[in-house]
Amino acid sequence: MNIRINENFKNINQSYLFSEIARRVNSYSTENPLAKVIRLGIGDVTLPLPASVINAMRAAVDEMADQATFRGYSPEHGYDFVREAVVRHYSRFSVSVSQDEIFVSDGAKSDIGNIVDILGNNRILIPDPVYPVYVDSNVMSGRKISYIPAGEENGFLPMPSEIDGDADGSVVYMCSPNNPTGAVYSAEQLAEWVAFAKKTGSLIIFDSAYEAFIGEEKNLPHTIYEIPGAKECAIEICSLSKTAGFTGTRCGWTVVPAELEASGLKLSAMWERRQATKFNGVPYVIQRAAEAALGDEGRQECMENINYYMKNAEMISSLMREKGIFFTGGENSPYIWLKCPNGMDSWKFFDYLLGEANVVGTPGAGFGKCGEGYFRLTSFGDRESTAEAVERLRKLL
Numbered sequence: 001m002n003i004r005i006n007e008n009f010k011n012i013n014q015s016y017l018f019s020e021i022a023r024r025v026n027s028y029s030t031e032n033p034l035a036k037v038i039r040l041g042i043g044d045v046t047l048p049l050p051a052s053v054i055n056a057m058r059a060a061v062d063e064m065a066d067q068a069t070f071r072g073y074s075p076e077h078g079y080d081f082v083r084e085a086v087v088r089h090y091s092r093f094s095v096s097v098s099q100d101e102i103f104v105s106d107g108a109k110s111d112i113g114n115i116v117d118i119l120g121n122n123r124i125l126i127p128d129p130v131y132p133v134y135v136d137s138n139v140m141s142g143r144k145i146s147y148i149p150a151g152e153e154n155g156f157l158p159m160p161s162e163i164d165g166d167a168d169g170s171v172v173y174m175c176s177p178n179n180p181t182g183a184v185y186s187a188e189q190l191a192e193w194v195a196f197a198k199k200t201g202s203l204i205i206f207d208s209a210y211e212a213f214i215g216e217e218k219n220l221p222h223t224i225y226e227i228p229g230a231k232e233c234a235i236e237i238c239s240l241s242k243t244a245g246f247t248g249t250r251c252g253w254t255v256v257p258a259e260l261e262a263s264g265l266k267l268s269a270m271w272e273r274r275q276a277t278k279f280n281g282v283p284y285v286i287q288r289a290a291e292a293a294l295g296d297e298g299r300q301e302c303m304e305n306i307n308y309y310m311k312n313a314e315m316i317s318s319l320m321r322e323k324g325i326f327f328t329g330g331e332n333s334p335y336i337w338l339k340c341p342n343g344m345d346s347w348k349f350f351d352y353l354l355g356e357a358n359v360v361g362t363p364g365a366g367f368g369k370c371g372e373g374y375f376r377l378t379s380f381g382d383r384e385s386t387a388e389a390v391e392r393l394r395k396l397l
């Protein structure tokens with residue numbers, strides 16, 4: 001063909017991290033059909049949707065079956081009933097956001113990937129290791145990335161003082177509780193980031209997809225807007241995937257505060273415009289499900305599921321303690337981020353666990369250079385498989 005393509009695609013890994021893992025596991029399973037593989041790789045939930053969510057979906061399906069209550073196109077930024085539910089959700093943390101600052105979406109991944117559409121050529125600061133979508137979406141659009149190393153020395157929580165060079169007008173990506181390391185910023189640390197962003201005129205893109213995993217008794221921020229001044233410098237992207245088991249159901253939201261303005265344009269107006277052109281909203285049935293998940297009963301049920309996963313996390317963490325293997329996470333986070341034993345590199349350790357124990361995890365190197373030598377296990381499996389995986393690892397490690 002004679003067309004020009006987006007040459008930036010030549011600069012990203014040939015396949016997406018979790019697609020690559022799935023490919024390797026499928027090929028292993030084909031060659032070893034009797035192997036009982038346990039997947040603790042991608043953070044995909046295994047418990048069914050909470051009862052109140054299912055009931056809301058059923059009721060919404062009935063509405064769609066009746067001409068009097070049938071709905072066609074949804075408002076592209078979400079029905080008011082979900083936006084109101086998100087407003088109430090933020091009030092749990094004494095944070096006030098208004099309905100028109102909330103944009104309902106089909107999950108955090110899409111919004112993280114798409115937000116680059118409204119941004120120009122800025123310095124992009126991304127912690128390493130990190131959820132690969134921040135990196136890939138910027139590389140696909142031709143942006144250069146400056147990495148902020150995260151490691152044992154800074155508790156996997158890099159701070160603004162560690163940024164090299166001029167950071168004026170940067171776009172900084174943050175995720176807390178962090179994927180993949182499980183590390184969580186304190187309010188004081190986030191306040192330093194907010195002060196940095198305001199001083200340098202930078203924008204923070206804050207991914208709060210794992211907020212619900214923060215232990216109830218922990219005094220840690222669930223949203224960046226708990227930090228005074230954050231609405232003047234941060235967009236927050238959140239998702240029900242992990243909180244409410246919506247990995248296959250798909251619903252999340254992005255908050256673009258009215259205060260954010262650059263070059264004479266409001267970022268919320270730009271995002272509204274972008275979404276109106278390229279996105280047609282989340283299905284009605286799913287938005288009713290999201291409303292239920294965000295309600296008090298739904299949140300209570302979601303927390304029961306999260307407690308179940310956190311017991312899995314505790315089983316994996318205690319094995320790490322027993323074996324003297326360094327790890328972070330497993331607390332305030334569904335992920336256990338461990339150091340590969342005997343100095344093994346992450347993909348080698350992946351092959352070792354798959355081959356010797358038929359357990360799948362995620363190689364740290366897939367999250368960035370600084371992830372080399374580390375490995376991520378998820379606690380989203382069911383109890384029986386997680387217990388079985390722990391037993392196999394106990395024998396192997």
Ligand code: MLT
Nearest residue numbers: 041042043044109131179
């Ligand atoms: C993960 O395992 O890091 C996540 O499940 C991936 C995602 O949310 O896209």
